[in-house]
Amino acid sequence: MARLTLLTYPDPRLKQVAEPVSQFDAQLQLLVADLEETMRASPGGVGIAATQVGHLQRVVIVDVSSKPKISHHGRLILINPEILDWEGFEIGREGCMSVPDYTGNVVRATHLQLVAQDEQGKEHKYTMEGYEARAVQHELDHLDGILFIDRLVSRRRDLFQRKSYKKTNSS
Amino acid sequence: MLPWFMVTLVGQDQAGIVAQVTNLLYQNGCHLGEASMLRLGGNFTIMMMVGGMDSTEVLMQILRPIAQKLHLHLHVDKIEGQLHQHQLPDVRVTVYGADRVGIVAQVTSALAAAGLNILDLESDVGGINEAPFYVMHIEGIATQGWSALETALQTILREQPDLEVQLAPIEMVVM
Ligand SMILES: [Zn+2]
Numbered sequence: 434m435a436r437l438t439l440l441t442y443p444d445p446r447l448k449q450v451a452e453p454v455s456q457f458d459a460q461l462q463l464l465v466a467d468l469e470e471t472m473r474a475s476p477g478g479v480g481i482a483a484t485q486v487g488h489l490q491r492v493v494i495v496d497v498s499s500k501p502k503i504s505h506h507g508r509l510i511l512i513n514p515e516i517l518d519w520e521g522f523e524i525g526r527e528g529c530m531s532v533p534d535y536t537g538n539v540v541r542a543t544h545l546q547l548v549a550q551d552e553q554g555k556e557h558k559y560t561m562e563g564y565e566a567r568a569v570q571h572e573l574d575h576l577d578g579i580l581f582i583d584r585l586v587s588r589r590r591d592l593f594q595r596k597s598y599k600k601t602n603s604s
Numbered sequence: 605m606l607p608w609f610m611v612t613l614v615g616q617d618q619a620g621i622v623a624q625v626t627n628l629l630y631q632n633g634c635h636l637g638e639a640s641m642l643r644l645g646g647n648f649t650i651m652m653m654v655g656g657m658d659s660t661e662v663l664m665q666i667l668r669p670i671a672q673k674l675h676l677h678l679h680v681d682k683i684e685g686q687l688h689q690h691q692l693p694d695v696r697v698t699v700y701g702a703d704r705v706g707i708v709a710q711v712t713s714a715l716a717a718a719g720l721n722i723l724d725l726e727s728d729v730g731g732i733n734e735a736p737f738y739v740m741h742i743e744g745i746a747t748q749g750w751s752a753l754e755t756a757l758q759t760i761l762r763e764q765p766d767l768e769v770q771l772a773p774i775e776m777v778v779m
Contacts, residue, residue, distance in 0.1 A: 480779040
């Protein structure tokens with residue numbers, strides 16, 4: 434296993450569309466292992482796409498289990514992932530290992546249905562929400578050459594409903 | 605390394621201010637850092653980091669003619685700041701209600717006492733002339749935790765129950 438070098442914007446490879454994986458072989462297992470090592474070496478990193486290391490294949494890892502009190506699927510290896518359905522939207526702040534020293538607000542679906550293969554090529558369906566769904570959408574975007582800075586919403590006029598803690602004067 | 609300057613330009617809004625000012629800076633070999641440029645109450649306001657010059661005087665000389673031409677107040681300060689010093693907000697406070705004197709002062713005093721370090725505050729007055737309302741968005745860092753801010757906002761609401769107050773976490777997802 435090896436920690437891979439993360440590409441950072443403006444590297445043009447981050448804007449390219451990744452190819453589907455067709456061979457579920459030892460090379461793919463190695464890529465997955467290296468990606469995971471690279472992701473875990475980055476502070477706060479909860480996801481990585483193969484595009485971020487310059488490997489233009491549709492491979493993503495997401496693991497938001499370090500975040501307390503949310504629903505999640507643990508360590509997710511998503512090969513050739515496709516969003517089947519989505520619902521709701523929410524604004525949230527994102528950062529990216531490939532876009533250092535910058536964060537911004539992005540609108541994402543709150544609920545997702547997803548189909549993806551695992552590293553053996555077996556197909557799985559997932560239903561996910563919230564933080565995990567946001568992470569998956571961010572990573573899937575990488576596979577299409579889209580960065581969160583392509584999706585920034587205005588800070589000054591953010592009219593989107595977001596889940597929020599609403600104070601009442603009842604107490 | 606050459607220092608950064610904070611350049612402030614404020615005046616009656618008109619088309620082309622940004623293009624003319626930034627072109628002039630560019631032609632004189634200056635470069636820009638972080639900036640905020642927006643229209644406030646019919647005025648256009650620019651606050652921007654400008655680099656590439658070695659003294660306030662040189663920068664003033666470059667900008668004075670355009671400021672005079674466009675009737676903008678000009679102010680230039682040498683600053684200590686640098687790029688890449690972003691701080692990440694972890695809470696967002698939204699307050700709105702019928703406009704009245706003191707909303708910002710009262711809310712921000714209570715929040716400051718509860719440990720809120722404000723990184724960004726934007727506010728606006730909407731509604732009709734006879735019944736204006738005030739909206740304020742704050743992003744900041746809760747240095748004494750979430751519950752201190754909750755308590756502070758609760759106290760404000762008890763005193764001014766018609767205000768609408770929301771406290772929301774800003775969750776950063778890094779991927
Ligand atoms: Zn990313």
